[in-house]
Amino acid sequence: MTGHLLSVRDLRVGFGKVPEDNEVVHGVDFDLTAGETLAIVGESGSGKSVTAMSVNRLIGYSGGRILGGSMMFTRSDGTQVDLAALDEPALEKIRGRDIGMIFQEPMTSLNPVLTIGTQIEESFRLHHGMSGAGARVAAREALERVRIPDAERRLANAPHQLSGGMLQRVMIAIALAAQPRLLIADEPTTALDVTIQAQIMGLLAEMKRETDTGLIFITHDIGLVAGLADRIMVMQHGKVVEQGAIDAVLDDPQHDYTKHLLNAVPHFSDGKSVRRDHSRDGKSGRALDVKGLTVRFPVRAGLLRRARSNVHAVEDVSFDLMQGETLAVVGESGSGKSTTARAILGLVNATRGEITADKTGLGSADKPVQMVFQNPNASLNPRLTIAQILAEPLKAVGRHIDEAARARMVELLERVELPADSLPRYPHEFSGGQRQRLCIARSLMLNPSVLVLDEAVSALDVSVQARVLDLLADLQREFGLAYLFVSHDMAVVERIAHRIAVLYAGQIVEMGSAASVLADPRHSYTKRLISAVPSIERRHMEFAIDTRSVPSLMRPAGFEPDTAPWVEHGPDHLARAEG
Amino acid sequence: MGYAIRRLLVFPVVMFGVSVFVFVAVRLVPGDAIIAMLGTESGLLTPDQRAALAAYFGLDQNWFVQFWRWFSHVLQGDFGTSTTYGKPVLEIILNSFPLTLELALLSMLIALAIGLPAGVFAATRKDKPADLILRIVAMIGQSTPGFVVGLLAIFVLSVGFGVLPEMGSFVPITEDPLRNLGQLILPALTLGTAFAAAVIRISRAAMLDILSEDYVRTARSKGLSDRKVIWRHALPNALIPVVTLSGVEFGYLLGGAVLIEQIFALPGLGRVVLDAIQQRDYALVQGSVLFVAFNFMVVNLLVDLAYSALDPRIRLDKG
Numbered sequence: 001m002t003g004h005l006l007s008v009r010d011l012r013v014g015f016g017k018v019p020e021d022n023e024v025v026h027g028v029d030f031d032l033t034a035g036e037t038l039a040i041v042g043e044s045g046s047g048k049s050v051t052a053m054s055v056n057r058l059i060g061y062s063g064g065r066i067l068g069g070s071m072m073f074t075r076s077d078g079t080q081v082d083l084a085a086l087d088e089p090a091l092e093k094i095r096g097r098d099i100g101m102i103f104q105e106p107m108t109s110l111n112p113v114l115t116i117g118t119q120i121e122e123s124f125r126l127h128h129g130m131s132g133a134g135a136r137v138a139a140r141e142a143l144e145r146v147r148i149p150d151a152e153r154r155l156a157n158a159p160h161q162l163s164g165g166m167l168q169r170v171m172i173a174i175a176l177a178a179q180p181r182l183l184i185a186d187e188p189t190t191a192l193d194v195t196i197q198a199q200i201m202g203l204l205a206e207m208k209r210e211t212d213t214g215l216i217f218i219t220h221d222i223g224l225v226a227g228l229a230d231r232i233m234v235m236q237h238g239k240v241v242e243q244g245a246i247d248a249v250l251d252d253p254q255h256d257y258t259k260h261l262l263n264a265v266p267h268f269s270d271g272k273s274v275r276r277d278h279s280r281d282g283k284s285g286r287a288l289d290v291k292g293l294t295v296r297f298p299v300r301a302g303l304l305r306r307a308r309s310n311v312h313a314v315e316d317v318s319f320d321l322m323q324g325e326t327l328a329v330v331g332e333s334g335s336g337k338s339t340t341a342r343a344i345l346g347l348v349n350a351t352r353g354e355i356t357a358d359k360t361g362l363g364s365a366d367k368p369v370q371m372v373f374q375n376p377n378a379s380l381n382p383r384l385t386i387a388q389i390l391a392e393p394l395k396a397v398g399r400h401i402d403e404a405a406r407a408r409m410v411e412l413l414e415r416v417e418l419p420a421d422s423l424p425r426y427p428h429e430f431s432g433g434q435r436q437r438l439c440i441a442r443s444l445m446l447n448p449s450v451l452v453l454d455e456a457v458s459a460l461d462v463s464v465q466a467r468v469l470d471l472l473a474d475l476q477r478e479f480g481l482a483y484l485f486v487s488h489d490m491a492v493v494e495r496i497a498h499r500i501a502v503l504y505a506g507q508i509v510e511m512g513s514a515a516s517v518l519a520d521p522r523h524s525y526t527k528r529l530i531s532a533v534p535s536i537e538r539r540h541m542e543f544a545i546d547t548r549s550v551p552s553l554m555r556p557a558g559f560e561p562d563t564a565p566w567v568e569h570g571p572d573h574l575a576r577a578e579g
Numbered sequence: 580m581g582y583a584i585r586r587l588l589v590f591p592v593v594m595f596g597v598s599v600f601v602f603v604a605v606r607l608v609p610g611d612a613i614i615a616m617l618g619t620e621s622g623l624l625t626p627d628q629r630a631a632l633a634a635y636f637g638l639d640q641n642w643f644v645q646f647w648r649w650f651s652h653v654l655q656g657d658f659g660t661s662t663t664y665g666k667p668v669l670e671i672i673l674n675s676f677p678l679t680l681e682l683a684l685l686s687m688l689i690a691l692a693i694g695l696p697a698g699v700f701a702a703t704r705k706d707k708p709a710d711l712i713l714r715i716v717a718m719i720g721q722s723t724p725g726f727v728v729g730l731l732a733i734f735v736l737s738v739g740f741g742v743l744p745e746m747g748s749f750v751p752i753t754e755d756p757l758r759n760l761g762q763l764i765l766p767a768l769t770l771g772t773a774f775a776a777a778v779i780r781i782s783r784a785a786m787l788d789i790l791s792e793d794y795v796r797t798a799r800s801k802g803l804s805d806r807k808v809i810w811r812h813a814l815p816n817a818l819i820p821v822v823t824l825s826g827v828e829f830g831y832l833l834g835g836a837v838l839i840e841q842i843f844a845l846p847g848l849g850r851v852v853l854d855a856i857q858q859r860d861y862a863l864v865q866g867s868v869l870f871v872a873f874n875f876m877v878v879n880l881l882v883d884l885a886y887s888a889l890d891p892r893i894r895l896d897k898g
Contacts, residue, residue: 058799088805096802103800108793113815113890123801158891174801 004074005181005214006032006055011069011084013047013054019065025050026238027069034181035212039229039246041222041261043461047238048218052184055216056099057083057091073098076181097127100175104187106167110159116143116170117155123177142173146203164333165196172203182214183207189224193332193488198532201228220462222265223491226250226539234258250536264463266491268533271518277477278325278498280572286358287449287482288321288344288369293353295336295343299554312553313339315506316563317353321450324476326483328493328514330529331503334553337486340503341452344484345371358449366397370443374455376435380427386413386438387423393445412441415478416471433464437471444475452484457492469495490533494518499572502526506553507563512573522567522575586880590873597872598653598865602646605856605864611638614859636662649865658869659862663854668866671851675835676870679848681752682763682770682839683832687825689771694778695821701779702786703809713779720776726838729769733842736765749846766843770836774828781824785817792816818889826882833878834871 013025025047032038042048053059054066071083075098103109110119120139124130130138143151146169159167175183189197205228219225233243242255253259295314298307314336321327331337342348344355357368373379380389390409391401413422416437427435443451457465487493500517502510510523521527564576613632633639658668701713752759790813798812835849855863887893
């Protein structure tokens with residue numbers, strides 16, 4: 001037992017009024033030594049976050065209670081305490097000082113009404129007894145350590161003025177302020193773009209090299225921690241199913257669930273596993289044609305609120321989409337990929353450009369383009385039954401709900417593998433994956449020729465994600481649907497896309513067949529995007545910290561940007577020339 | 580800054596709308612100023628005398644002429660002459676307003692001093708006995724009419740203990756602050772406690788929302804004490820609904836607390852407006868309603884400015 005920084009034995013945690021009846025963590029054991037990184041991996045509901053939040057006992061504030069077990073923690077002065085038995089005043093002395101924590105959502109994890117500086121200084125005041133100018137200097141240095149440019153000015157900023165990636169770096173600065181012996185990171189990169197994720201992972205790797213802080217890293221993505229963790233612990237339904245050294249578990253998993261997770265997680269493999277069930281041979285018709293799509297949002301300012309400048313969200317985007325084909329639009333937040341999707345649906349007004357959708361291909365399409373959104377929980381009205389939800393698209397085009405419509409509902413439910421008796425039920429009776437299937441069924445009610453899938457699987461657990469992707473591919477082959485698949489996740493894109501368009505700062509910088517773009521990226525941004533994707537195969541590569549950020553898209557009114565010419569790199573592979 | 584100026588530019592437009600509305604409204608009320616002025620004696624007037632009086636007050640003209648005459652004078656700062664008091668309207672309003680303002684400020688102070696800590700306290704002890712008791716107290720406080728509390732307070736303190744309230748003619752704060760406070764403390768308490776109940780309820784609800792926010796969890800993960808987490812991290816975020824509620828209430832109070840002023844015999848703006856309506860004192864009603872509307876707009880502007888001061892995300896210049 002001695003020598004361990006943290007030694008957890010038989011930890012049991014319950015929730016609710018009678019926690020004993022609602023136990024969600026059933027006897028977890030693990031050890032962590034100083035300087036070691038333990039990855040806790042599992043899907044939602046596996047108890048991984050509950051376990052981590054039990055260590056610093058924040059779980060009590062989320063309605064959880066520790067029912068049993070011990071958590072022996074060695075403090076910096078060598079004394080050992082049982083975290084499970086400490087009272088609140090004693091815990092306050094350990095939180096922050098001995099155990100730091102970073103959370104999943106940097107956007108909501110910092111206090112919106114206090115400046116960044118105040119929130120960092122607070123830790124120095126509390127744990128190092130600093131005050132005034134001393135605390136301010138310490139806060140600035142902490143920001144510089146996490147590579148925030150222009151740190152002095154940033155101290156005076158409020159959180160909403162910083163990007164998600166910067167906020168997560170601020171969170172790391174706060175968590176490391178007191179030089180804790182243990183850092184808990186709860187899905188710290190899940191809400192972030194892939195290149196930003198690489199920055200955060202790089203910072204954590206640097207911390208690991210330079211200090212002997214122990215790290216508990218919670219994630220659903222095995223590929224992500226493969227390069228950072230020393231040991232891995234796989235959880236399912238509140239139990240540890242397997243734990244051991246990282247290489248041993250990844251290369252020779254023992255438990256079925258670990259094997260399942262390793263298979264379910266879409267591994268990015270540089271374009272080796274793209275779909276090859278569609279080719280542009282001229283047989284299939286064109287489902288969607290977008291020419292010169294440009295979307296600009298005016299920024300108003302001054303006493304008379306005139307448009308002084310424009311945000312060039314989408315700039316001269318052109319592409320076409322064949323029946324039965326998937327075009328993946330990839331890029332980071334702010335690249336304009338969602339705006340492109342919304343413009344095609346007519347949800348935002350295009351400043352310029354032509355969008356032509358095929359209305360004949362599948363017969364009775366009143367609205368040939370339909371959309372599936374990211375969050376299935378938020379995109380189904382909880383007060384409507386499934387039958388009412390599926391009827392809505394028909395009502396929207398003025399059709400009556402007749403026997404034929406009912407027959408179609410039943411047929412589509414069957415097609416998306418939901419029970420036939422779902423019609424009178426309500427959305428809350430379905431799981432996340434089932435709800436996304438409902439959304440897909442709804443989008444198919446009007447027989448569209450094009451489906452726009454905006455991050456449609458991002459909110460789902462990995463194994464659910466894999467099944468929904470399979471369903472989408474089946475539906476595509478059966479109905480000859482064209483998909484515009486908007487995503488930030490390169491591994492998912494590799495599984496579903498036939499062609500890829502890479503969006504950067506509102507423009508397509510590279511476009512072509514998925515195999516060619518992923519295996520042989522030509523534009524520097526595409527290269528950066530692909531090299532940032534974590535994968536099990538690349539786990540022994542070093543993370544480099546690249547803190548470049550996306551350029552501002554704000555331009556003075558009347559400004560017309562130049563677009564770089566296309567350079568051909570193969571039969572179906574174009575990239576913008578770079579100066 | 581640009582925002583405040585833009586808002587101020589809208590003031591005249593709203594004031595004009597209010598002017599038209601109140602001008603028409605007082606004239607739609609049955610009865611006229613001359614009957615109200617002279618009471619039963621008005622029956623003794625000959626038609627000629629009546630006409631002469633009407634002409635003197637300008638009541639013989641059609642509404643458009645009357646409105647323009649009144650409004651053009653208002654634009655020059657002249658709100659006309661009260662038919663009941665025979666004094667300039669503005670003078671009457673400005674005489675009664677300090678009392679109303681003082682009463683409003685005092686009751687707000689009492690309401691926030693009681694309501695905010697109690698609401699925060701209740702939120703941190705959700706569903707525990709202290710919370711339940713405070714919720715019941717707040718419910719009673721909100722559902723009991725203010726005049727009942729006021730009458731009870733007078734009865735208990737004056738008849739029961741022989742102290743307070745200091746009746747007699749009202750003394751301005753500039754003359755005798757202590758006596759003034761003695762006269763105002765009971766009415767202020769009556770108004771303040773009723774409003775405190777509302778503040779308890781809204782600050783409790785807001786705090787409960789905020790306490791489950793991610794950044795409160797972050798604050799705890801830093802090792803901050805419960806006290807700091809609540810007062811420094813949570814409360815500033817919970818203040819916005821409290822400010823909204825207080826702004827509306829304060830605006831109403833600036834229009835005079837009619838019932839309370841009657842009970843405690845205070846010559847505030849509420850009584851002036853009430854008397855003016857009963858007397859069909861058109862100029863005084865119009866002038867005081869305009870004044871009250873102006874106060875309301877100023878308070879609303881201050882509330883909006885307070886939002887952006889409280890929460891840096893609320894940028895008034897945008898959106």
